[in-house]
Amino acid sequence: MTTPVYKRVLLKLSGEALMGDDAYGINRSTIERMVADVSDVAKLGVEVAIVIGGGNIFRGVAPGAQGMDRATADYMGMLATVMNSLALADAMRQAGMTARVMSAIGIEQVVEPYVRPKALQYLEEGKIVVFAAGTGNPFFTTDTAAALRGAEIGAEVVLKATKVDGIYSADPKKDPTATRYAKISFDEAIAKRLQIMDATAFALCRDQKLPIRVFSIVKPGALKSVILGEDEGTLVHV
Numbered sequence: 001m002t003t004p005v006y007k008r009v010l011l012k013l014s015g016e017a018l019m020g021d022d023a024y025g026i027n028r029s030t031i032e033r034m035v036a037d038v039s040d041v042a043k044l045g046v047e048v049a050i051v052i053g054g055g056n057i058f059r060g061v062a063p064g065a066q067g068m069d070r071a072t073a074d075y076m077g078m079l080a081t082v083m084n085s086l087a088l089a090d091a092m093r094q095a096g097m098t099a100r101v102m103s104a105i106g107i108e109q110v111v112e113p114y115v116r117p118k119a120l121q122y123l124e125e126g127k128i129v130v131f132a133a134g135t136g137n138p139f140f141t142t143d144t145a146a147a148l149r150g151a152e153i154g155a156e157v158v159l160k161a162t163k164v165d166g167i168y169s170a171d172p173k174k175d176p177t178a179t180r181y182a183k184i185s186f187d188e189a190i191a192k193r194l195q196i197m198d199a200t201a202f203a204l205c206r207d208q209k210l211p212i213r214v215f216s217i218v219k220p221g222a223l224k225s226v227i228l229g230e231d232e233g234t235l236v237h238v
Helices: 015-019 028-042 055-065 070-094 116-124 142-152 186-191 199-207 222-227
Strands: 008-013 047-052 099-103 128-132 157-162 183-185 212-216 234-237
Touching: 008 015, 008 028, 008 142, 015 028, 015 055, 015 070, 028 047, 028 070, 028 222, 047 070, 047 116, 047 142, 055 070, 070 099, 070 128, 099 116, 116 128, 142 157, 142 199, 157 222, 183 186, 186 199, 186 234, 212 222
Parallel strands: 008 047, 008 157, 047 128, 099 128, 157 212, 183 234
Antiparallel strands: 212 234
16 A cells, blocks of 8 residues: 555654664664655655654753753753754755744744744645744643644644554553554543543543554654554554
8 A cells, every 4th residue: 555544644753762772862863764754754745744852852951950940941841842853854954855843932043933824834835844842831741732733734643653663551561461552542541541642632632533643653664654554553533
C-alpha cells in the first residue's frame, strides 16, 4: 500500500527524542533521521505540522531551576522548544524541505508568530509547520499544545512519537507478558489509567474526537507505516 490514510497530521515529538543516546542537547544523527522520516511522509502528499517539547535542553538547566517560580520555569521550557524548532527547521532545510517555525510567544526577530490562517496556508502549500513555545501559557504542557494545534488546523490525527512502539497492557520492560493494544478507546484508556498524555491534552482530544496514534520514533520507517495505515503503534479513538 502506498496511499496515505491521512491528509493532514499533527506530529508530537518530545524534546528527549532529539537527544539520541546523549545526556541532553541535540544529537545530530538522530535529528537527521527524524527529518528523513518526515520527508518520506511529505513526499506522499501528507500535510505535516509538528509540536516539539524542550526536555532535552531544559534537562541541562533543571537542577538550577529547582525552587524556581513555576511560571518562570515554564517560560524557560517554552524558549527551549523554540531552540529545538529552529534546529529541526534548519535540518529540514538542509534536507531540501521547506519548514516554517511559528511561535506562540512573540519573538519576531527569531521566528514568526503563530497565526492560524497563515499556518493553514503554509500546510496547503506543502510546507512543514513547526509550532514552537507550546500554547504560549505557563502550566500547560506541549502535549496540550499538540492537542490544541491539532484541533485548530483540522488534523485528522495526533501522532505521539515515543520511545515505545505503542500502548501496552503493562510496562513491557518489567512484564514480558505485556501485550500491545492495536486500538483502544478513550474511555478504556481512562478506565485502565493508561498515561498516554497529560489529562488536559487527553480530554481535549477526546472532546474534539481527535484520535491519537502512539508509535515509536526510534523505529526506522514507523512514521511512514502509520501514515500508510499499517499495524503500527496504538490508535486511541472515540
